[in-house]
Amino acid sequence: MxxxxxxxxxxxxxxxxxxxxxxxxxxxxxxxxxxxxxxxxxxxxxxxxxxxxxxxxxxxxxxxASPALCTTCDHRLDDTAIRACSIRECPHAQREAA
The missing domain is CATH 1.10.260 (434 Repressor (Amino-terminal Domain))
Structure with missing residues (x-):
């Protein structure tokens, strides 16, 4: 030792x-x-x-601790930026009410 x-x-x-x-x-x-x-x-x-x-x-x-990534936009799922994702197909992005 x-x-x-x-x-x-x-x-x-x-x-x-x-x-x-x-x-x-x-x-x-x-x-x-x-x-x-x-x-x-x-x-x-x-x-x-x-x-x-x-x-x-x-x-x-x-x-x-490996971050989970969105398969559409590659943002980390725990990242608040994913809510502002501009990719139309991203299922995690929050959209404005029409």
Whole structure:
């Protein structure tokens, strides 16, 4: 077991950048430890089972957080801009009452 895990830290940093999740939230959700990211950056030991748990959390989060896209206009379904979509066939766009 290595004292420092630069690959894991780099992967967590990439995950945080992509997801917009804070370090503290990540630590709480992945490990029930709000200081987990700070501590591993400070060279906290990480057991192989802990690394597996962290990587599994990131993979599950990424899979569940993939935005759903409209098949007509490619807007994210959770994006308010879809309501103003100018594509006539878009079933999600809100239209003015005639």
């Amino acid at each position: 290595s004292e420092h895990h630069p690959e894991l830290v780099a992967d967590i940093d990439a995950f945080l950048n992509e997801s917009g999740m804070s370090e503290i939230t990540f630590g709480r959700k992945a490990m029930s430890d709000p200081h987990f990211v700070r501590d591993i950056r400070g060279r906290r030991r990480v057991w192989p089972t802990t690394e597996e748990k962290v990587r599994a959390f990131m993979a599950e989060y990424a899979a569940s």
